[in-house]
Structures are given as structure tokens and as C-alpha cells.
Amino acid sequence: MASKYPDRKAQTSVEYLIILGVILVIALIAIGLSLFFGQTQGDAVMQETRTYWSMQAFPIKVIDMQGYTYPSAAAGTTGEIALVLENDDTKPLNVTGLALDGETFSLHARDTHSVTGDQPGTDLGVVSNLLPANPGIKLSPGDQYTIYLRPPAACKYISGNPPTSFSRNLTITYRSRYFTGIAFKGAKPVAGKCSPSS
Numbered sequence: 001m002a003s004k005y006p007d008r009k010a011q012t013s014v015e016y017l018i019i020l021g022v023i024l025v026i027a028l029i030a031i032g033l034s035l036f037f038g039q040t041q042g043d044a045v046m047q048e049t050r051t052y053w054s055m056q057a058f059p060i061k062v063i064d065m066q067g068y069t070y071p072s073a074a075a076g077t078t079g080e081i082a083l084v085l086e087n088d089d090t091k092p093l094n095v096t097g098l099a100l101d102g103e104t105f106s107l108h109a110r111d112t113h114s115v116t117g118d119q120p121g122t123d124l125g126v127v128s129n130l131l132p133a134n135p136g137i138k139l140s141p142g143d144q145y146t147i148y149l150r151p152p153a154a155c156k157y158i159s160g161n162p163p164t165s166f167s168r169n170l171t172i173t174y175r176s177r178y179f180t181g182i183a184f185k186g187a188k189p190v191a192g193k194c195s196p197s198s
Helices: 008-056
Strands: 060-069 080-087 093-100 105-109 122-127 137-139 144-150 165-168 170-175 182-185 190-196
Touching: 008 060, 008 190, 060 170, 080 137, 080 190, 093 144, 137 144
Parallel strands: 060 190
Antiparallel strands: 060 080, 080 144, 093 137, 093 170, 105 122, 105 144, 165 190, 170 182
């Protein structure tokens, strides 16, 4: 007498393989999502920082920020942080001071970053807090001004290894027509990736 269910074993095997396949796909998706979100957490923090400085900071915004590294041949040279300042106020302002976590750094103004590590452009001097240039950086309403900062360890090659990012707390001191010595410390640091200079 023939069995009523001749393919019962085959059906059980197929069901087992399907369930095993579904479990494997779910596990791979979970691993992939955890890796994706783990890698982009730093990017999310940088985007949050950029959003703060370009949208919420007032009256002087930093509408763009970028770090630059120099070739490994220039490993002893510090990197460079470019900041684009913008006056978001309705009255002229003069930036009279910049502070980055209490570091002393050189400050330059020019049209583009230094490709080779030299420092062309207008040298605004060495800054610890107050700008050496008098009367500072003048910004009319809506004006933008690009500055290049060279803090000691920002975007610098360390033991031949290229840096990946920078983060510094920025305080901007400015004066208006009516007030002087107004210090604005950002609620978030200026931060970004360090790109190879080219």
C-alpha cells in the first residue's frame, strides 16, 4: 500500500531551508544596518555641527568649514582649517578675536587654501585670542570672508598617518557700532573632515 503522503520528507526539508534562509537574510540585514549606522555616526555629528554654525549661529555664522592635509612629505607641517564667516546681522561688524580651544595659531586670508603647505595670501598674524590686524575683519551685513587657520595639530600627519577629521571649539569676539568686546562661543565646535590638499 502506497503512502498517502509520499513527499512529506521533501516538504519538511524545503520548509526547513526556507526558514533557515529567512533567518539568515534577517541576520545579514541587522549586521548591515549596524555597520552602516556605526560608520555614519561621525558624519551625522559633523552635519549637525555644520547645520548649527550655518543656520543657528548669530550674528556671525560659519557657512562652510573644511580641513586640509598636506602630503606626507610635509608631515612636519600642520594642516589647515578653512572657515567662511558671514555677517548675518543687519549692521556692520568687525571680528576682533578668534579662539580655538585656547590654542595659538597662524591666521591667513586668501582666495584658496595652500596646496603645498606654504602660506600665500594676506598674513593676519599669529593669534592666541585677539586678531593682531587692526581693525580686525570688517563684515558688512551679508558679507562673507574666508579665513585659514593653522592650529598646531589640526589635520596634521602624525607618525606618517594622515588625519581624518578635526574638531575645535570656536569663540568669535567682535564689535559693532555700539558695543565692543562681544564674545560669541559656539554651542557646538567647528568640525569636519581633513581632505588631502590638491
